[in-house]
Each structure stands twice: as structure tokens, then as C-alpha cells.
Amino acid sequence: MDTAEIRRRFVAHFEAAGHQAVPSASLLVPDPTLLFVNAGMVPFKPYFLGEETPPWPRATSVQKCIRTPDIEDVGKTTRHGTFFEMCGNFSFGDYFKEGAIELAWDLVTKPLADGGWGLEEGRLWPSVLHGDDEALHLWMKVTGLPENRIVKLGPKENYWSMGVPGPGGPCSEILYDRGPEYGPDADWEAMGTAMAPELEDRYLEIWNLVFMQDELSAVRSKEDFDIVGSLPKRNIDTGMGLERVAFLLQGRENMYEIDVMFPVIEKAEELTGRKYGTNHDDDVRFRVVADHVRSCLMLIGDGVTPGNEGRGYVLRRLLRRAVRSMRLLGFEDRALPELLPVSRDKMAETYGELHRDWDRISTVAFAEEDAFRQTLRTGTTIFDTAAGQVRDAGGTQIPGDQAFALHDTYGFPIDLTLEMAQEKGLSVDEEGFRRLMTEQRERARADARAKKGQQSNAGSYREIADSLGGPVEFTGYDEIVSEGAVRGIVNASGRAESAGEGEEVEVVLDRTAFYAEGGGQLADHGLIELESGARLEVFDVQAPIGGLIVHKAKVLVGEVTLGAHAQGLVDIERRASISRSHTATHMVHKAFREALGETATQAGSENSPGRFRFDFSAAGAIPQSSMQDVEARVNDLVMADLQVYAETMTQAEAVRSGAMALFGEKYGDEVRVVSVGDWARELCGGTHAHSSGQLGVVKLLGESSIGSGVRRVEALVGGDAYRFLAREHLLVAQLTEALKVRPEELPERINDLVDRLRTAEKEIEQVRLQQLLAGAADLAAGAQDVDGVSFVGHVATGAGGGDVRSLALDLRGKLPAERPGVAAIVGSANGKPSVVVAVNEAGRAAGLSANTLVRAASEVLGGKGGGKDDLAQGGGSDASLAQEALAAIRRVLVESRGSSVQ
Ligand code: ATP
Ligand code: MG
Numbered sequence: 001m002d003t004a005e006i007r008r009r010f011v012a013h014f015e016a017a018g019h020q021a022v023p024s025a026s027l028l029v030p031d032p033t034l035l036f037v038n039a040g041m042v043p044f045k046p047y048f049l050g051e052e053t054p055p056w057p058r059a060t061s062v063q064k065c066i067r068t069p070d071i072e073d074v075g076k077t078t079r080h081g082t083f084f085e086m087c088g089n090f091s092f093g094d095y096f097k098e099g100a101i102e103l104a105w106d107l108v109t110k111p112l113a114d115g116g117w118g119l120e121e122g123r124l125w126p127s128v129l130h131g132d133d134e135a136l137h138l139w140m141k142v143t144g145l146p147e148n149r150i151v152k153l154g155p156k157e158n159y160w161s162m163g164v165p166g167p168g169g170p171c172s173e174i175l176y177d178r179g180p181e182y183g184p185d186a187d188w189e190a191m192g193t194a195m196a197p198e199l200e201d202r203y204l205e206i207w208n209l210v211f212m213q214d215e216l217s218a219v220r221s222k223e224d225f226d227i228v229g230s231l232p233k234r235n236i237d238t239g240m241g242l243e244r245v246a247f248l249l250q251g252r253e254n255m256y257e258i259d260v261m262f263p264v265i266e267k268a269e270e271l272t273g274r275k276y277g278t279n280h281d282d283d284v285r286f287r288v289v290a291d292h293v294r295s296c297l298m299l300i301g302d303g304v305t306p307g308n309e310g311r312g313y314v315l316r317r318l319l320r321r322a323v324r325s326m327r328l329l330g331f332e333d334r335a336l337p338e339l340l341p342v343s344r345d346k347m348a349e350t351y352g353e354l355h356r357d358w359d360r361i362s363t364v365a366f367a368e369e370d371a372f373r374q375t376l377r378t379g380t381t382i383f384d385t386a387a388g389q390v391r392d393a394g395g396t397q398i399p400g401d402q403a404f405a406l407h408d409t410y411g412f413p414i415d416l417t418l419e420m421a422q423e424k425g426l427s428v429d430e431e432g433f434r435r436l437m438t439e440q441r442e443r444a445r446a447d448a449r450a451k452k453g454q455q456s457n458a459g460s461y462r463e464i465a466d467s468l469g470g471p472v473e474f475t476g477y478d479e480i481v482s483e484g485a486v487r488g489i490v491n492a493s494g495r496a497e498s499a500g501e502g503e504e505v506e507v508v509l510d511r512t513a514f515y516a517e518g519g520g521q522l523a524d525h526g527l528i529e530l531e532s533g534a535r536l537e538v539f540d541v542q543a544p545i546g547g548l549i550v551h552k553a554k555v556l557v558g559e560v561t562l563g564a565h566a567q568g569l570v571d572i573e574r575r576a577s578i579s580r581s582h583t584a585t586h587m588v589h590k591a592f593r594e595a596l597g598e599t600a601t602q603a604g605s606e607n608s609p610g611r612f613r614f615d616f617s618a619a620g621a622i623p624q625s626s627m628q629d630v631e632a633r634v635n636d637l638v639m640a641d642l643q644v645y646a647e648t649m650t651q652a653e654a655v656r657s658g659a660m661a662l663f664g665e666k667y668g669d670e671v672r673v674v675s676v677g678d679w680a681r682e683l684c685g686g687t688h689a690h691s692s693g694q695l696g697v698v699k700l701l702g703e704s705s706i707g708s709g710v711r712r713v714e715a716l717v718g719g720d721a722y723r724f725l726a727r728e729h730l731l732v733a734q735l736t737e738a739l740k741v742r743p744e745e746l747p748e749r750i751n752d753l754v755d756r757l758r759t760a761e762k763e764i765e766q767v768r769l770q771q772l773l774a775g776a777a778d779l780a781a782g783a784q785d786v787d788g789v790s791f792v793g794h795v796a797t798g799a800g801g802g803d804v805r806s807l808a809l810d811l812r813g814k815l816p817a818e819r820p821g822v823a824a825i826v827g828s829a830n831g832k833p834s835v836v837v838a839v840n841e842a843g844r845a846a847g848l849s850a851n852t853l854v855r856a857a858s859e860v861l862g863g864k865g866g867g868k869d870d871l872a873q874g875g876g877s878d879a880s881l882a883q884e885a886l887a888a889i890r891r892v893l894v895e896s897r898g899s900s901v902q
Contacts, residue, residue: 001112002259003246004349007062009115010087010240013107014060019089022061027302028311033162035311036066040088041210041237047092048167048212048235051465051546057094062087062242064298068314071321075287078201078247078254082318083295085242093233097135100209100236101126101142101172108174108207117249123177125203127151129158129170130193135211139172151175151186154193155223160210160237165459167231168216174207176248204248207240256287260346264290267342272329285325292322293336294343300361301354303603303617305707306368312707319365320372324413336369337362360599363619364709372411379412380420387424396425400432407433408440457506460495461544464488464508471547476513476524476687477646480570484511486530486562490550498561507536507551507560512568514551515575516543520605521582521686526570534558538568575687576694577609577718583644583676583689584698584717585612587637589660590680591630592616592713601660603710607686610720618711622703627713631700641693642677646684649673659683697721772799772807780814783821786890787897789843790821793886799827801834805873812838820846824853824889826861828879833861835885836873844869848896856892857885 011021025043027036034042040063046052065086073080089103108124110116126143128135130152139150153173161168183202191199212235217228243255250258256265265276265286276286299315306316319336326335340362348354354361386402398421406412414433421428468487475482488508489496499505507528517523523541528551530536540552551568585605592600596618604615648670649657659673659681674684676692689695699721701714716724732743741749783790792811796804804827815821820843826835835857837850850872858865858874861881865874876885 001117001246001249003242006117006246006249007085007087007242007350009117010107010242011060011062012115014058014089014103017058017103019058019060020056022059024061024063024085027064027066027299028304033164035068035314037063038065038067039063040065040086040239041090044090044092044237046546048237050233051471054092057092059090059092060088061090064302066295066299066314071318074291075256075284079204079241079244081243081255081291081295083291083298084255087240087242088238089236090238091236093235096213096234096236097211098138098142100211100238101135101138104174104207104209104238104240105142117245119176119248121145123179125149125151125175125177127153127158127173127175129172130154132158132170132172132211135170135172148188151188152193153195157195159222159225160212161216161219161225163219165217165219165462166215167212167235168214168219168225168227169210169212169234171211172209173205174209175203176206178202178204178248204244205241206244206248207238210237210239212237254287256290260349261290261294261343263342263346264293264339267339268326268329268331271333271335271338272326272331274329282329285329288325289322289329289335289339292318292325293339294347296322296336296365297340297343297347297354297361298351300364301351301357303601305364305603305710306371307707316368319368320411320413323369323372324416334366334369334373336365340365357599359597359619360601360617360709364617367709375411376416379406379410379416382406382410383412383417383420387421387426390426391424396427398426398428400429400434400436403428403430403433404436407437457490457494458544460488460490461548461550463495464490465545465548468508468510468548472508472549473511474513474515474549475511476515476570476575479513480572480575482509482511482513482568484509484566484568486560486564486566489560489562498559499555500559501555501557504552504554505536505560507553507566508548509551509566509568512549512551513570514538514541514549514568515570515687516541516549518543519684519686520585521607522578522609524570524578525574526568528553528560529567529569530558530560530564532558532561532564534560534564536560574609576689578607579687580689580695580717581607581610581612582684582686583692584634584695584715585614586674586676586680586682586684586688587634587692587695588614588630588698588700588713588715589616589682590676591633593660594633595626595630596622610718611714611716613712613714615706615710615712617709619709621705622711622713627700627703631698634698637677637679638692638695638698640677641691642679643691644674644676644688646672646674646688654683657681694718697725699724768799769803769806772796772803773810776807776810776814780811783815786893788820789846789848789893789897790815790819791824791890791893792822793824793889794826795882795886796825796827797882798829799825800829801827801836801873801875803827804834804836805871808836808838809871812840815840818842820848822848822850822853822889822893824857824886826857826882826885828882831879832875832877833863833879833882833885834873834875835861835865836871837889838871839869841870848893852896853889853892856888860885860888 015021025037029037029042040061047054063086065084066082068082070080071082074082108117108119109121112118126139128139128150136150140147158171160171183199186199186203213231214227215229215231217226219225243258246258247255252258268286268289269276274282276283296315296319304311304315306312323335344354383406386398390398403414403417406417407414418428486507487510489499490506491499491503514524514526526538528536528538535557536553536555538551538553542550544550585607589602600616600618602616606613651671654671654673671683672685673681674688675681696718699716703711703713706712735746736743739749779792779794783792796807804825808823808825811823812821817840821840822843823838826833835854837853839848839850849869851867851869854865854867854872854874858876861876862878863874863876865872867873
């Protein structure tokens with residue numbers, strides 16, 4: 001049965017049982033605790049946490065997931081993908097354990113002909129949390145299995161929580177026994193309550209049912225937590241691995257061989273000429289390729305671009321591992337142009353947007369592979385140098401700091417360094433490397449902790465949100481002065497009853513007109529005034545958890561107390577200015593899509609007073625002409641004074657109305673759509689100008705690349721745009737005045753001036769050199785005899801490296817050829833000294849070396865130097881030591897004469 005059919009049957013089974021089928025959310029849900037969606041329940045978190053009311057009592061989904069912790073297992077176990085799809089069913093305070101067990105058991109055991117999966121009962125082993133007798137008895141009742149067929153496991157396997165205070169509960173799993181070929185028979189009694197690792201490939205976990213019933217007050221580890229009570233509404237959250245069931249039903253050995261993944265392995269076989277299934281190490285590589293190529297495809301599809309941290313780094317690492325595995329399989333050409341389309345064709349059967357966005361996806365992926373290939377090339381040169389040095393020094397080990405530098409500076413993976421060292425018969429100081437890595441990681445962690453400091457109030461926020469009994473009402477779409485009450489105060493040590501003059505605090509009101517930073521729009525500023533006469537200055541506003549708006553403010557006068565009536569006064573100018581920027585961003589976004597095509601989708605933005613930044617996907621630099629077209633189009637529509645309005649509608653209606661849905665949009669029934677006339681329509685929660693005419697002028701400043709496949713445009717709006725243009729105009733006026741030409745003649749005139757300046761500089765250069773050389777004959781005539789050597793030492797103030805060299809060579813030629821001769825010149829240009837030493841043939845025959853002499857002089861000048869025996873040059877940092885440098889040359893000259901005489 002192909003994967004698509006398994007998916008279809010799963011959804012149909014639960015739809016028939018009254019579940020709302022919900023489409024997969026993007027991998028990038030906005031959740032500060034997660035890099036990626038890693039389970040089916042993530043998009044439903046607000047419902048499980050009681051932050052939002054679920055629109056349906058039951059739901060089912062097939063959710064895209066990424067699990068980076070499983071990366072090392074890929075290809076080695078049979079069952080771990082970095083990307084996979086989790087089928088799930090969810091009950092929000094509706095059915096509980098019995099319903100969940102019945103529904104799951106029914107689907108897995110129902111005959112194929114009746115729409116189930118027809119798995120043999122004899123091979124299925126349900127598991128429960130040790131001590132969860134309710135689940136144990138329900139399994140016995142529903143399945144008819146005896147007690148010894150139900151496995152009892154400890155909290156490590158079978159207790160679920162989010163790792164923080166909140167909901168938790170016991171789990172049940174369904175394990176599938178693949179038979180004795182895959183491991184020893186389980187002795188469940190003897191095993192105790194932790195699953196023995198050697199059993200995991202044989203007793204494959206396909207489904208996990210979470211019974212959310214407990215309220216946790218503390219979670220110290222997976223097995224150490226405090227249950228304080230029962231949840232008022234008990235929930236069900238289940239997760240079934242689509243790929244795992246697929247490989248069982250398709251009679252395959254592992255998840256990488258299923259219908260939607262194996263074609264990539266086949267393509268890799270074709271490219272590398274190697275056969276899958278002949279050699280274990282190669283097989284792991286083939287599976288890594290199949291898994292990682294698919295993960296990269298899905299990540300880029302959802303808008304991730306490669307980078308050096310966070311999500312971008314995960315993508316980069318996966319992509320590099322895929323490319324690297326292909327190299328280890330013997331394929332050194334560009335691999336992704338061959339492999340990615342194969343994965344796309346399979347995955348697009350479910351995710352059609354992969355075809356639509358192919359230009360963008362492939363551009364990003366291929367550019368990253370090319371960059372990595374470049375890294376490999378430079379890294380290889382650096383590596384060869386390092387290896388050469390080790391050998392020259394008679395060593396056998398590449399030092400840890402070199403391996404670290406290769407990794408850190410050139411992005412050269414350690415396994416590559418290890419392998420290449422081995423090929424050269426060298427080892428690597430791995431311990432030293434790992435020590436440096438740990439140090440770096442600790443530094444990064446300390447940084448992260450420092451950043452997180454601001455979020456340490458999470459517990460207080462949650463308590464305040466709970467005490468409100470509903471979300472804070474945001475009134476700022478319609479008003480800029482709001483009436484409300486102080487419902488929460490948080491200071492450095494947590495929740496507080498009051499705060500006095502001079503204190504910086506965080507204040508929660510039940511109603512507020514202040515916009516919290518979000519959706520690329522900066523926070524409002526302003527004042528909060530209390531009845532008592534107290535006054536606070538608001539300098540930041542954030543929404544740290546759903547439904548809560550937190551004002552960061554300083555108490556200017558009086559005291560703020562819980563319960564006090566509060567008037568919120570938003571800084572009107574700042575708000576209006578930010579709103580104009582936000583509207584301008586929508587217009588520019590739309591205009592770029594008109595100019596460049598639908599793939600020019602927004603990848604980020606920042607709307608601040610008077611200016612905005614807008615990032616979007618594009619394959620390469622935007623031509624100047626497109627920039628001008630976009631700017632002209634936007635300004636035309638500014639003049640057309642289009643009305644800007646917001647409407648709330650269902651997602652389906654929004655899509656029908658042509659609204660651009662953006663990444664990371666949370667699934668929910670109602671969405672807010674902002675329209676600029678009938679022209680630009682976007683899902684948006686921000687504030688806007690009332691009509692496009694209020695924008696006045698929009699001026700694009702330029703565009704640049706901020707990573708592969710993403711461009712950034714910066715722009716000014718309204719007064720700021722006008723002032724910018726006025727300033728530029730003044731500048732042009734000053735230039736035309738100074739150069740006495742018309743504005744349109746300026747570029748030509750300036751080019752002309754620059755050319756003439758260059759020619760003049762060259763001429764001056766020539767004259768200076770001639771002067772310098774003209775003095776050479778005199779200098780040569782004044783040569784001194786130093787132990788039988790004709791020696792000229794001269795300081796040429798103002799002469800740069802090239803002149804110094806010409807002079808030294810010229811002088812050498814003027815010294816008598818039959819005697820050893822040395823010319824040494826120290827020059828200085830812009831305060832920087834340079835030194836050149838030239839030795840004639842007789843001098844070299846007598847054992848003199850320009851290289852040795854120059855080193856001595858450079859050392860004195862505070863720098864380095866070197867070259868050959870006949871000519872060498874160096875430099876330094878202190879030109880005032882020129883005479884001392886010449887003295888050093890003489891000294892070494894005398895020394896080497898002494899040693900050659902002996
Ligand atoms: P395992 O112990 O096998 O790693 P898990 O306990 O981490 O699994 P859950 O978090 O309970 O798994 O996820 C629910 C289901 O999702 C699992 O029963 C399994 O079928 C599937 N699943 C989990 N991780 C992966 C993965 N990396 N690749 C494919 N499927 C997975
Ligand atoms: Mg796991």
C-alpha cells in the first residue's frame with residue numbers, strides 16, 4: 001500500500017469518527033520553545049494549554065515534522081528520519097483513554113478490505129505506563145489480549161510532558177513485533193520498566209497515545225516531576241509515524257526504502273555506480289542521502305534558508321551531510337540538481353507547492369551546494385598545507401587547533417579532516433579538537449543564557465494570563481487611547497503588587513491600544529496614566545505568550561498598583577509613522593511579485609518609524625530597472641490614494657479573495673486580511689495607514705543579498721523619504737555649483753576628473769622615481785667598505801615599496817661587479833617603513849644572503865621580511881627606526897664575513 005493511501009485511510013478513519021481534518025501546519029510555527037514543529041500536537045498547543053478555545057472537539061492531521069536530535073540515528077536505525085510525517089488524532093476535552101484505544105486498535109487491525117491496515121494481532125504489543133491500571137484494563141477489554149501481552153514501561157518511555165509546568169500524562173504505545181530476524185525475544189518481566197535498546201528494531205514503536213490528565217507544577221527530568229492535580233479537561237494527543245507503518249505495509253526493511261524515499265536511493269545508485277545492499281557503510285550513506293535530501297527539500301519549501309545558526313544551520317548541516325555522503329559514495333559532481341527533483345516529484349504528490357516554488361527551492365539548494373563545494377576546495381588547500389607542515393616537522397598528528405580552525409573558519413567538517421588525514425597516513429588530535437569545540441559551545445550557551453534572561457518571567461506571565469480568564473483585549477486598531485485596568489505587574493524578581501517612582505516594570509492591562517511587536521512591526525511607545533495621577537512611560541511592548549500584552553515601562557511619577565484604572569496613550573506620531581511603513585511594505589511586496597513573479601515571497605520585514613526593511617526570495621540580484629519599476633508603481637498607487645481596510649474572514653475565504661498567505665501563519669478559523677484598494681491583499685495583524693495617499697512618498701534605497709536566495713530592500717516612507725530626497729537634491733546642487741556643469745553632466749564630469757587625477761598621479765610617480773634614481777650614482781660612489789664588501793645603506797624618506805626596490809636594484813648594478821656588494825634601502829611611505837636588500841653575484845659567491853640581511857632589518861622595524869639570496873624585502877611598523885635597521889644590516893654583514901673567513 002503506498003504512503004498516500006495509508007495517509008488517506010488514516011484521515012478517513014478519523015473523519016468517519018467525527019474528527020475535523022486539519023491540514024499540516026508549516027514546519028516553522030512561531031513557538032519560542034521550538035526550532036521546528038516536531039510533533040502533530042504542536043499547532044494545537046494553544047488548545048491544550050487552554051489559551052484558545054478549540055473550534056472543534058476532535059481533530060485529525062498529518063503533520064510535517066523535523067527532529068534534529070534524531071540526525072545521528074538516520075540510516076543506522078531502521079526508523080528515524082530527520083523529516084517525517086506524523087499522523088495524529090486529538091480530543092480536546094472530548095473522548096479519553098477508552099475512545100483513543102478503540103480508535104487506534106480498530107485502524108491497525110481492521111482488514112485491508114475494510115479500509116484498515118490489517119496488521120496481525122499476534123504481532124502487536126500494546127504498552128502502558130507502569131501503574132496506569134486504567135489503561136491496562138481498557139487495553140485488555142478492547143483487544144481481548146491477556147495481561148501478559150500488555151507491556152508495562154516506566155516514565156522514560158510512557159510519560160509525556162512538555163518539559164515545563166503544565167499538562168502531562170501517561171502514554172500507551174503500540175509496538176509491532178517484526179520477528180526473530182530483527183532481535184532477541186523480549187523477556188518483558190526480566191527487562192524491568194525501561195525498553196531494552198536491542199529490542200527497539202524488532203519491537204517497532206508505531207503509535208504513541210498520550211492521555212493528558214495531570215497538572216504538573218515542576219518537571220526536573222523525564223522521570224522526575226511533580227503532579228499537583230488533575231486537569232479540568234482531559235485531552236488526547238496521539239502520534240503515529242507514517243513512514244514506519246509504510247515500511248511495514250510495503251514489506252520493506254526500513255523507512256528509507258518506502259515508495260516516497262527509495263527513488264532517491266535508486267538515483268544515487270545510478271550516479272555513484274554502487275549498489276545499495278552490498279556494504280553496510282555504503283548503505284547507511286545511501287539512507288542518509290535519501291533522508292537528508294528530502295528534509296532539505298521540505299525545509300526550504302517552508303522558507304528556511306541556509307545560515308550559521310538556528311534553523312538555517314540545521315538546513316546547512318543536513319545539506320552538507322547529504323553532499324558529503326554522495327562524495328563518500330564516490331560521486332564528486334553537483335549532486336542536488338540530480339537528487340532533489342526526484343524527491344520533489346514524490347513529495348509533491350502531497351505537497352503541490354513544491355512544484356510551484358521549485359525555482360526558489362532549487363536556487364537556494366543548488367547555491368548552497370556550490371558554496372559547500374567551494375568550501376571543500378579551499379578547505380582542502382588549507383588542509384594540505386597543514387598536513388605538509390606536520391610532515392616537514394617530522395610529526396604524524398595534525399594539531400587540534402588546526403582541525404578546529406578548518407572546522408570553524410572554513411566550515412570543514414571534522415569527519416572529513418579525519419578521513420583525509422588517514423589517507424595521508426596522519427592522525428588528528430581529536431581530543432584537542434573536541435576540547436576547543438566544547439569551549440566554543442559553552443561560550444555560545446552562555447550567550448544564549450544571557451539573551452534568554454529577558455524571558456525568565458515566563459512563569460509570571462503564565463500566572464497573569466491564567467488570572468485574566470481570557471486574552472487581553474487589543475483595541476489599537478480603532479483607537480489610540482484606551483481605558484483599562486492594571487491586571488499584572490512584574491519586576492526583576494517576579495510578580496508584584498505595586499511599583500514606585502523610578503522603577504522599570506512590566507505592566508499588563510486588560511484592555512490596551514498599544515501594539516505589541518510582532519509580524520515585523522515594531523512596538524508602540526507612549527504613556528500610561530493612572531487615576532491616582534501616577535504616570536508611566538512605555539518604551540517597549542511584547543506579547544511573550546499567546547493572549548498576553550506586556551508593556552515595559554518606567555514609572556515617572558507616583559505609584560502603580562494592581563487593580564488601578566489606567567488610561568493608555570499611544571505615541572501618535574510614532575504609531576502613524578510605523579503604520580505608514582507597514583502599508584508601504586505590503587505595497588512593495590505586491591509590486592515585487594508583479595515585477596518578478598509569484599515566487600518573490602516575503603521572508604521577513606521590519607517596519608519602523610519612517611523606514612522599513614523587506615526581505616524576499618529571489619534567485620539573484622534585482623536589476624536596477626526592476627527596482628525603478630517597483631518604486632514607480634508604488635508611488636503611482638500612493639497618488640491614487642487607495643483605501644486601506646481590514647476584514648476578518650475564514651482562511652478559505654482569504655485564499656479565495658487572493659490574499660497572500662505568509663509563512664508561519666498559525667492555523668485557526670478566522671484570519672485578518674488587510675487590503676490596499678483591490679490591489680494588495682495580505683494576511684496581517686498589524687496596523688496601517690487609512691489610505692495609500694498618507695504615505696506621501698516611498699523611496700527604495702537599494703537591495704542586497706542576505707543569504708542564498710534572499711534579497712533585502714530598504715526603503716524610506718513619508719517625511720523621511722522626502723527629507724532624504726531633499727538632501728540628495730542639495731548635494732547635487734552643491735556639486736553642480738562647484739563643477740560648473742548641469743546636473744545631468746555630473747557623472748561624465750566626475751569620471752573625467754577621476755581619470756585626469758589618475759594620469760597626473762602616474763606622472764608624479766615617474767618623476768619621483770627618476771629623481772630617486774638620479775641620485776643613485778652619487779650613492780654608489782659613496783659606498784663604504786665593510787670587511788671587503790662594498791656597502792651602500794640609504795634611507796629614502798617618502799619612497800614606497802616599489803620605488804625602494806627599483807633604487808636598490810639600480811644601486812646594485814652600479815657597484816663594482818668584481819667585489820662583493822650590498823645595497824640596502826629603507827623607505828617610508830605614509831609612516832610605514834619598507835626595506836629592500838640587493839646582493840650582487842660576487843657577494844652571493846662570498847656567502848652573503850639578502851634574505852638573512854632583510855630579516856635582521858625587518859625585526860628592528862617591528863615586522864617581517866624575506867626573499868631570495870640576491871633580493872629580499874620586508875617591512876615593519878615604525879619608520880623612525882630606519883637608521884637602526886641599517887645598523888642591524890651592517891652588524892649581520894660583519895658577522896657573516898667573520899664566519900665565512902673562519
Ligand atoms: P522513538 O523512541 O522510536 O524515537 P519517540 O518516542 O521519539 O520514538 P514519539 O515522540 O512518541 O516517538 O512520536 C510519535 C510517533 O512518531 C512514534 O511512535 C513514531 O511512529 C513516529 N516517530 C517519532 N520519531 C520519528 C522519526 N525520527 N522518524 C520517523 N518517525 C518517527
Ligand atoms: Mg525519538
